[in-house]
Amino acid sequence: MASGTKKKGSPKKNAVKAARGSVVTKKHTPWGTIFSVVAILLLAAGVFGYYWIASSDQREQRDREEAAAAFAPSQQNPDPSKDIEGVVTGEYAAGAHVLPNERVAYDKTPPFGGPHDGFWAACTGIVYPNAVRTENMVHSLEHGAVWIAYNPDRVQGDELEKLRVRAEGKPFTMMSPYPGLDTPISLQSWGHQLKLESAEDQRIDQFIAALRRNPNTYPEVGASCDALGPGAFDPDNPPPFDPSKPGPDAKPMNYQGSEGAQQDQSMSGTPSAAPTGG
Numbered sequence: 400m401a402s403g404t405k406k407k408g409s410p411k412k413n414a415v416k417a418a419r420g421s422v423v424t425k426k427h428t429p430w431g432t433i434f435s436v437v438a439i440l441l442l443a444a445g446v447f448g449y450y451w452i453a454s455s456d457q458r459e460q461r462d463r464e465e466a467a468a469a470f471a472p473s474q475q476n477p478d479p480s481k482d483i484e485g486v487v488t489g490e491y492a493a494g495a496h497v498l499p500n501e502r503v504a505y506d507k508t509p510p511f512g513g514p515h516d517g518f519w520a521a522c523t524g525i526v527y528p529n530a531v532r533t534e535n536m537v538h539s540l541e542h543g544a545v546w547i548a549y550n551p552d553r554v555q556g557d558e559l560e561k562l563r564v565r566a567e568g569k570p571f572t573m574m575s576p577y578p579g580l581d582t583p584i585s586l587q588s589w590g591h592q593l594k595l596e597s598a599e600d601q602r603i604d605q606f607i608a609a610l611r612r613n614p615n616t617y618p619e620v621g622a623s624c625d626a627l628g629p630g631a632f633d634p635d636n637p638p639p640f641d642p643s644k645p646g647p648d649a650k651p652m653n654y655q656g657s658e659g660a661q662q663d664q665s666m667s668g669t670p671s672a673a674p675t676g677g
Contacts, residue, residue, distance in 0.1 A: 467604035477615035480591055483605050487592045493541055493618035495656040502641065503534055504649040509548050509577055510537050511587040514654045521626035521634040522546075524568040527575035530640030535632055539573060540589040542622035543612040547603075548577035548585045554598065558583070561598035571612050571624050578642050589617040 470479040480486045491512025497503060503514045510533060519538035520531055536546055547566050554562065562584065566574035577585065582594040586603065588610035593602060614620045626634050650657075 463601060463604045464608070466601065467608040470605045470609040472609065472613045472615055478613065479609040480588075480593075480606060480616075483593065483602050483609065485593050485595075485602065486606070487594075489590055489592075491590055491652075493589075495654050496538075497534060497650050497654070498657050499638065501534075501657065502645045502649040503537075503654070504645045504651055505533065505537075506652050507592065508579075508581070509533065509546070509585055509587055509592075511540060511546075511592045512590050513537060513652050514650050514656070515541065518627065518632040519624070520573060520632055520637060522571055522573040522624040523626075524566060524570060525573050525634055526563050526567050527573065527634075527637065529637075530576045530578055530642075532638035532640055535638060536573070536575070536587075539624065540587055541617060541619050542571070542624055543614075543617040543620070544571045544573055544588070544624055545607050545611045546587040547572070547574040548580060548587065549574070550580035550583050551576040551578060553580075553583040558598040562603075565603060565607065572607070575640075578640065588613075591616065 470483070472479055476482075480488075489507070489512055495514040496517040497514050499516060499518075503510070505513055514534075515537035516532070516534040517538075518535060519542055520535040522539040522542065522544035540546060547562055549559070549562060562574060566572045582596060584595040584598065584600075584603070586593045586595070586606045588606070591606075591610055593606050595602065610616055626632050632638075
């Protein structure tokens, strides 16, 4: 064989190499599989993130409640709300009822005591989406409930959610917007009020721990927060809030009660006939 001549492979080997090269050139990147895997990973990350945030909110709420437990009433300290900065108190006589078509000239906004409707607003952890008639809400305070009121123009989004978790599903608690409120948030229990600027304020949980069903601070110990049924207060269709100023026929704070007004049936749990007249 002449010098410098390159030895060629056998035809069979050359055919195998050509076939392999053809296969390699025909391979494609599996974009469909890659996109599917990425989508699954993103979905898993989203689900994990959602539950992480939800559980984080629950942990924060639990931590707040545990910290506020120091404000629970005791024999040594029957009204721990006295140790909460900003709480305003007042003395109010209980049991004075007005008719459903009557209004009360309350001395505070929102009120936290005084004459009220004979039917109480359901306060079994209900978050009312719309403002509710004040006279019904005040009656619930007489039963040991805490009312979380907020200005709907100033409390929205995350702030509103932080308030909602304090009330929703919590016995003897209710929450509702209160148009025209002079602060973003106002907490009420019978004879007690605390106005606040932020839903982050730890005093919200302290107020609730100190005053919700505190037998030392509300008149009708053992009273119910359940709605009584037809003819009473309907939590799905409550009487609306009246933003107008009470007229000259509004009942004063020292009012003793209407003749024929609904008598409080909270202890028996049985409603009497709906009140009539005016």
